[in-house]
Amino acid sequence: MESGKAQIDCPEPSVIPRVSNADKISLRDIARERVDIVSEKMHNLPDEFLQELKNDLRVILDGANGSQHRDEFFILKKLVQNRSNLTAKTLIRAHRVQLEILVAINTAIQGFLHPSTSLSRTALIEMLVYKRCINMACQNQLPPINCTCEKCVNDNGFCNLCMCMICSKFDFEVNTCRWIGCDFCSHWTHTDCAIVEQLICMGVCTKNGAGPSEMVFRCQSCNRTSELLGWVKDVFQYCAASWDGEALIRELDFVSRVFHGSTDPQGRKLFCKCDDLKEKLKSAKVDSKAAYTEILMFFQGKSFLVYLNCRYTQYFCEYTLK
Structure with missing residues (x-):
């Protein structure tokens, strides 16, 4: 007790280690400086500072500050991609946070900066040197050993x-x-990309040989065609039950754009059915459950089955005559 006042014991505040300007490193340093030099500096920096670096990169990837963040990201990516010294041998000496930042810059994927990311150092290194798929849900070894197409070999x-x-x-x-997946080589293509590149058109499905013209997808890998009517039927039959109204409208819109140029009877019917269901959902005339049931009834209807039976009967007869 001094001067009539009581002293109250308070816990000491947590002390965050201070980092001198000489010891600090920046995202640009990580992107351009030698791996071993940056790694040594990072091992001497507190975890709080390293996490702040990752947060700074997350903000840049978000692009909330418009052109300034976009310009900074392009600078960082150019620095990383122009380097010839990022090899499996040199990256072994890298700090883990250094690897996460380099991969995030090279891929523009924020997930590599998330605290819960549990990728091994080996996986991060292989992603940087293009020996592993950067999709964290896939991580397939590259290049694919089961494909020799130009895309797989050269990209x-x-x-x-x-x-x-x-x-x-x-x-x-x-x-x-x-x-859309190819029925033959199992490569995948965004439906939007296929539409833009005019890979969806009227033609004859390779698997069925000569037959009536229908909407098909031509794969850029193997140049063979896959029919699209059965593809849509399978997607709706096995996947659409969990879609809400908005998701169902989006998927119906995709199908409408795929079959927009169809000239075969069943393709035109599917196009009209999708447009009709979209309008009903938007105006709340039907709910998603009723719309889902209606599209399934379309695929299971008599006209659809008769169409398929006639088509495959024609293929069989033509093949037998040959």
Whole structure:
């Protein structure tokens, strides 16, 4: 007790280690400086500072500050991609956070900076040198050993299991009409990319040989065609039950755009049915459950089955006559 006041014991505040300007490193340092030099500096820096570096990169990848962040990201990416000294041998000496930042810059994927990311150092190194798929849900070894197409052989980092043949990007919109798979070589293509590149058109399905013209997809990998009517039927039959109204409208819109130029009777019927259901859903005349049931009834209807039976009967007869 001094001066009539009581002293109250308070816990000491946590002390964050201070980092001198000489010891600090920047994202640009990580992107351009030698791996071993940056790694040594990072081992002497507190974890709080390293996490702040990752947060700074997350903000840049978000692009919230418009052109300034975009310009900074392009500078960082150019610095990384122009380097010839990022090899499996040199990257062994890298700090883990250093690897995470380099991969995030090279791929523009924020997930590599998330605290819960549990990728091994080996996986991060292989992603940087294009020996492993950068899709964390895939991580397939590259280049694919089961494919010798030009895309798989020549495009560093391309994965035939999860990436689009046109744009080389992946996403998590699987089990939807937004991806089309080739029936023969199992490569995948975004539906939007296929439409833009005019890979969806009227033609004859390779698997069925000579037959009536229908809407088909031509694969850029093997140049063979896959029919699209059965593809849409399978997607709706096995995946659409969990879609809400908005998701169903989006998927119906994809199908409408795929079959917009169809001239065969069943393709035109599917196009009209999708447009009709979209309008009913938007005006709340039907709910998603009723719309889902209606599209399934379309595929299971007598006209659809008769169409398929006639088509395959024609194929069989033509093949037998040959």
